[in-house]
Amino acid sequence: xxxxxxxxxxxxxxxxxxxxxxxxxxxxxxxxxxxxxxxxxxxxxxxxxxxxxxxxxxxxxxxxxxxxxxxxxxxxxxxxxxxxxxxxxxxxxxxxxxxxxxxxxxxxxxxxxxxxxxxxxxxxxxxxxxxxxxxxxxxxxxxxxxxxxxx
Amino acid sequence: xxxxxxxxxxxxxxxxxxxxxxxxxxxxxxxxxxxxxxxxxxxxxxxxxxxxxxxxxxxxxxxxxxxxxxxxxxxxxxxxxxxxxxx
Numbered sequence: 001x002x003x004x005x006x007x008x009x010x011x012x013x014x015x016x017x018x019x020x021x022x023x024x025x026x027x028x029x030x031x032x033x034x035x036x037x038x039x040x041x042x043x044x045x046x047x048x049x050x051x052x053x054x055x056x057x058x059x060x061x062x063x064x065x066x067x068x069x070x071x072x073x074x075x076x077x078x079x080x081x082x083x084x085x086x087x088x089x090x091x092x093x094x095x096x097x098x099x100x101x102x103x104x105x106x107x108x109x110x111x112x113x114x115x116x117x118x119x120x121x122x123x124x125x126x127x128x129x130x131x132x133x134x135x136x137x138x139x140x141x142x143x144x145x146x147x148x149x150x151x
Numbered sequence: 152x153x154x155x156x157x158x159x160x161x162x163x164x165x166x167x168x169x170x171x172x173x174x175x176x177x178x179x180x181x182x183x184x185x186x187x188x189x190x191x192x193x194x195x196x197x198x199x200x201x202x203x204x205x206x207x208x209x210x211x212x213x214x215x216x217x218x219x220x221x222x223x224x225x226x227x228x229x230x231x232x233x234x235x236x237x238x
Contacts, residue, residue: 007216008229017231026194026202028209036232046232058205059212097232103208113208116201125233129205131197139197139204 003035005049006057011037018051019120019127022081026116026129031056034127036099036120046099048118060099064092066112066143072098074119078130082121096121101129103140111140 002010018035025031033051038044044065050056063070072092079088082096090096097120100112114137120127155163162172168188175182185193194202 005229006213011229013231017233019233025205026198027205037229038232039229047229055213056209057212058208101205101208102211103204104211105207106211113201113204115197116204120233122233129201131195131201139200 003049003051004054005037005047006055007047008037011049013037016125019125021127021129023128025118028053028056036060036097048099048101059102059104060118061102061112061143063098063100063114063117066100066114066141067137070098070114070137072096072117072119073132073134073136074130075133078119078128081128082119082126083124084121090119090121095123100141102143110143112143113139114141115139 001015002012005011013035018033021032021034023029023032028050031050031052035049035051037047037049039047044061046060046062048058048060063072070092072090074082074084074090076086079086079090082090084090092098098117099120100114100117102110102112104110116129116131116139118127119130157163157173159173159176162170164170169191170186172184172186173181174184187193
């Protein structure tokens with residue numbers, strides 16, 4: 001399928017490369033289908049392109065690229081939304097991908113939302129922006145110096 | 152801030168239309184039930200923060216993408232992160 005993108009014009013993607021947020025994302029509840037894209041020149045960075053609203057494209061990094069020791073914490077509701085059985089602890093990279101949405105406010109250091117990463121079930125391609133039940137990370141965590149993003 | 156002590160099963164009314172019930176009280180967590188008219192959004196505090204953060208994040212890369220982020224002038228098509236294997 002060919003989908004319009006915010007930055008690169010029409011792009012061809014296989015339908016199985018798309019992900020679905022059954023409830024959208026906070027602030028973008030109507031945007032349910034996205035396709036995570038990578039630019040060969042910016043490996044590591046993920047562009048989360050909406051298929052429902054062409055001009056909506058989030059910039060994200062895998063949580064491990066922001067904090068190598070990041071461990072996932074899913075609430076029972078979010079785990080159920082992804083179809084995980086109670087007590088199942090998905091493994092990062094094997095069962096799920098977790099992406100931290102970046103914010104690049106002009107004139108300020110880029111920050112990553114580690115409180116609420118986008119968690120994608122690799123098998124079903126279902127996704128949820130999963131707000132951690134603990135307070136271990138904030139929604140505006142600074143990116144360490146020398147990180148993948150040279151903005 | 153108004154501080155009220157409540158037992159499980161007891162409620163608080165706000166403005167006559169909103170009712171908050173303490174359903175269960177654990178060691179670290181309280182389970183609350185909220186009854187409110189449909190036009191009043193009810194969300195957890197963290198959802199509000201994430202909502203604001205998402206709106207700002209989306210705004211922050213709207214418009215022309217800087218070349219350093221693989222803007223059009225860099226050339227090269229984007230490729231899907233997830234492989235094309237059947238879901």
